[in-house]
Amino acid sequence: MAPPAEQRGSAAHVLELVASGAVASRADLVRELGLAASTVSARVQELVDLGLLAEDGEGTSRGGRRPRLLRIPDDGAVALAVDLGSHHVRLGAVTRTGAASDTEEHAYDLTEGPEPTLELLAGRLSGLAARQRAAGRTVRGVGIGFPGPVDPDTGRVVAPARMPGWHLYELRDRLAERAGLPVLVDNDANVMALGEHAAVHPELQHLVLVKAGRGIGSGVISHGRVYRGAGGAAGDISHVRVEAAAERPCSCGNIGCLETVASGAALVVALRERGVPVAGAADILRLVRDGEPEATTLVRQAGRHIGTVLSVVVNFFNPQAVLLGGALAEAEPMVAAVRAMLYERCLPMTTGQLTIAAASSGPDAGLLGAGRLALRELVP
Amino acid sequence: MAPPAEQRGSAAHVLELVASGAVASRADLVRELGLAASTVSARVQELVDLGLLAEDGEGTSRGGRRPRLLRIPDDGAVALAVDLGSHHVRLGAVTRTGAASDTEEHAYDLTEGPEPTLELLAGRLSGLAARQRAAGRTVRGVGIGFPGPVDPDTGRVVAPARMPGWHLYELRDRLAERAGLPVLVDNDANVMALGEHAAVHPELQHLVLVKAGRGIGSGVISHGRVYRGAGGAAGDISHVRVEAAAERPCSCGNIGCLETVASGAALVVALRERGVPVAGAADILRLVRDGEPEATTLVRQAGRHIGTVLSVVVNFFNPQAVLLGGALAEAEPMVAAVRAMLYERCLPMTTGQLTIAAASSGPDAGLLGAGRLALRELVP
DNA sequence: CGTCTTCATTCGCAGACCGAAGAAAGGTTC
DNA sequence: GAACCTTTCTTCGGTCTGCGAATGAAGACG
Structure with a gap:
């Protein structure tokens, strides 16, 4: 059932199926891929020889010979992953088995421009790489989720709002040079969608992941692949005009955008106006968990706006699924409000089979996606 | 550049490229497909032998040997095409060259249920088929665009609003039995999108065609293929809630849907309420062409609502493109209003390369799409 | 008039994938 | 427990696709 990343039965496809747990043996692969058993056997053998796949004992019989189980071996390869936010950066190492380790998070300001960011990333990554190597791991490369539009072919940032100096910045090449490692960059929501799809819902063909943090972004998986649209800008929902935002000016230069009433940044401002002192999304989350009424109401209202769009x-x-990621998605009222709006406003035909849920990989979702992106693209 | 209907270099793909004028010679195909010249030559020869492709003299030299031009021959095959509306039905014959002929249009009421429709279609199609055969043509099959959700795999109508008796009606199989011809059924907007894409914009990967007639539907082309979504219901925009529709009840059972303020049916009602006697979209069009202020204002307002969504x-x-089809799209103010809203509300990054235009195949767009669908699927 | 460019075909070859046959290892049934 | 069926996986030709090099055809250009 899993959708082909490249082609049916390609190495990447097989690995994905095994990694997600959709298949556990050669016979499973035959059923899943619809290829001849001989073809599957050859393909698997190839991957085993490369060390990308391993046999792991035998399973239980289903009335005949026991299957020889397959699993993704931890071959020691890691990708360094970076989840870049506008006011924080989270780093870590991700293995082929999909585990994040050695994670760290730093507060800092992306709007200060690309050079300080490059400096910070290069420093942290070099430390991370050194520690990973000391632990006997091979660092394959770096995957980055960036909170703005990115041209994934060139690894350049494109026309981000409210980030002076970043337009057309060659983040990929600059960082690759500094770090001495191959680097892959994509939009943060795309990266998170990729990670959630691969790790949690590999059987789904079409899903939308909404990242609700300081800003609002969405990553789209269509036919099992990241959908980028004509100009690579697909998935934008934060600059849709909503009634409640009325004439509020937005960083994009327009007025009344969803972002101005439903983003983490907007909630911080709104809470402060109401005399509730908050510094960021983490504070809001804490207030919601503690049942603070102002915060809860605002988060629920934000969820309604997002749900409307x-x-x-x-x-x-x-x-087939709408997944909610980012800091605000950890607040229950947000998820509940989105769910309510979708069930109320959408056609039964579309919501009948629709899963609406918080992204299940939690705070590391972006990290895991970025790591997976890098490991997938940089096959051995 | 043209997107693969099935696979790069498949017979259907090659024929589409030639039909659309995107390529005119084997050398063009080599450049377009990226396949080896030998492969292309073999593929073309095969199609020529089948009579699906013909050589047509020589082109002008570009500094070397002249290319041997290719064209789609009129091999005498036609598909009967049906553009089914809620209050009219348009029929005709479509050749491989993409020409519609022997078209006829009848007023009638789809809501009377499937049986009368089947009766009408069977009768008209048999006459059409007889005339086409008398003219020396071979009738390959029937393509139908239906104004409601259709499961294209089974050819069944699914849960249409305001059409009692149609739910799960096996239109394809019933009609195939009656007509003694293979039948293909798809949603009317999908069919129109397919036709416009193949005939006019084959080079585009992603486009949306909005059919604004008595109802409002949209057909989506993604990666060069009709996008249907998880449940085959993709492309619905008519049941999105818009402010201006407030509490108006909609046929879908919800309130405030776009359809209740921007569809042809809604405009007819609104004009009558204002004392302007109109029977259908055709009347509205005439009034707009004559510069009648009430009608023009309403159409423009409908365009704004559609543009908002x-x-x-x-x-x-x-x-890459938003195309406007259906009766209302022939009214200039509608197109102008949609254009204005999109340019005002969308991100520059998305509108920068965006084409917004009326569907260029006019009133026959649906017919041509349905015919093309049938001829494409029923390769000899 | 020779040379370069473009267009097209022929032909041998490599790789992908298939299907039949069979081997390995287990159940099931009398 | 022996015969037989199932399931899993491999081995071994075979077919089919598409590539690339070589070649031919036909015109442009200096």
Whole structure:
């Protein structure tokens, strides 16, 4: 059932199926891929020889010979992963088995421009790489989720709002040079969507992941692949005009955007206006967990706004799942409000089979996606 | 550049490239497909032998040997095409060259149920088939665009609003039995999108076609293929809630849907309420052409509503083109209003390369799409 | 008039994938 | 427990696809 990343039965496809647990033996692969047993056997043998796949004992018989189980071996390869936010950066190492380790998070300001960011990343990554190597691991490369539009072919940042100096910055090449490692960059929501899809819902063909943090972004998986649209800008929902935002000016230069009423940044401002002192999304989360009424109401209201916009997306795109990621998705009222709006506003035909849930890989979702991206693209 | 209908270099792909004028010779195909010249030559020879492709003299030299031009021959095959509306049905014959002929249009009421429709279609199609055969043509099959959700795999109508008796009706199989011809059924907007894409914009990967007639539907082309979503319901925009529709009840059972203020049916009602006697979209069009202020204002307002919803779609889906089809799209103010809303509300990054235009195949767009669908699927 | 460019075909070859046959290892049934 | 069926996996030709080099065809250019 899993959708082909490249082609049916390609190395990447086989590895993904095994990694996600969708298949456990050669016979499973035959059923899943629809290829001849001989073909599957040859392909698997190849991957075993390369060390990308391993045999792991035998399973239980289903009335005949026991299957020889397959698993993704931890071959010691890691990708360094970076989840870049506008006011924080999270780093870690990700193995082929999909585990994040050695994670660290730093506060800092992306709007200070690309050079300080490059400096910070290069420093942290070099430390991370050294520690990983000392632990006997091979560092394959770096995967980055960036909170703005990225051209994934060139690894350049494109026209981000509110980030002076970043336009057309060659983040990939600059960092690759500094770090001495291959680097891959993509939009943060895309990266998170990729990670959630591969790790949690590999059987789904079409899903939307909304990243609700300081800003709002979304990553789209269509036919099992990241959908980018004509100009690589697909998935933007934060600059949709909503009634409640009225004439509020937005960083994009327009007015009334969703972002101005439903983003983490907007909630921080709104809470401060109401006399509730908060510094960031983490504070909001804490208040919501403690049942602080102002914060809870605002988060729920933000969820309604996001749900309103998503209802159009769901009717139009008819996905199998809407996943909510980012800091705000950890607040229950946010998820509940989105769910309520979608069930109320969308056609029964589209919501009948629709999963609406918080992203299940939690705070490391972006990290895992970025790591997976790098490990996938940089096959041995 | 043209996107693969099935696979790069498949017969259907090659024929589409030639039909659309994107390529004119084997050498063009080599450049377009990226396949080896030998492969292309073999493929073309095969199609020529089958009579699906013909050589047509020589082109002009570009400094070397002249190319041997290719064209789609009129091999005498036709598909009967049906553009089914809720209050009219348009029929005709479509050749491989993409020409519609022997078209006829009848008023009638789809809501009377499937049996009368089947009766009408069977009768008209048999006459059409007889005339085509008398003219020396071979009738390959029937293609139908249906104004409601269709499961294209089974050819069944699924849960249409306001059409009692149609749910799960096996239109394809019933009609195939009656007509003695293979039948293909798809949603009317999908069919129109397919036709416009193949005939006019084969080079585009991602486009949205909005059919604004009595109802409002949209057909989505993604990666060069019709996008249907998880449940086959993708492309619905008519049941998105818009402010201006407030509490108006909609046929879908919800309130405030776009359809209740921007569809042809809604405009007819609104004009009558204002004392302007109109029977259908054709009347509205005439009034707009004559500069009648009430009608013009209403159409423009409908265009703004549609544009508002489309702005979300465009930001999210980031298509290369938004095409407007259906009766209302022939009214200039409608197109102008949609254009204005999209340029005002969407991100520059998405509108920068965006084409917004009326569907260029006019009233026969649906017919041509349905015919093309049938001829494409029923390769001899 | 020779040379270069473009267009097209022929032909041998490599790789992908298949299917039949069979081997390995287990159940099931009398 | 012996015969037989199932399931899993491999081995071994075979077919088919598409590539690339070589070649031919036909015109442009100096």
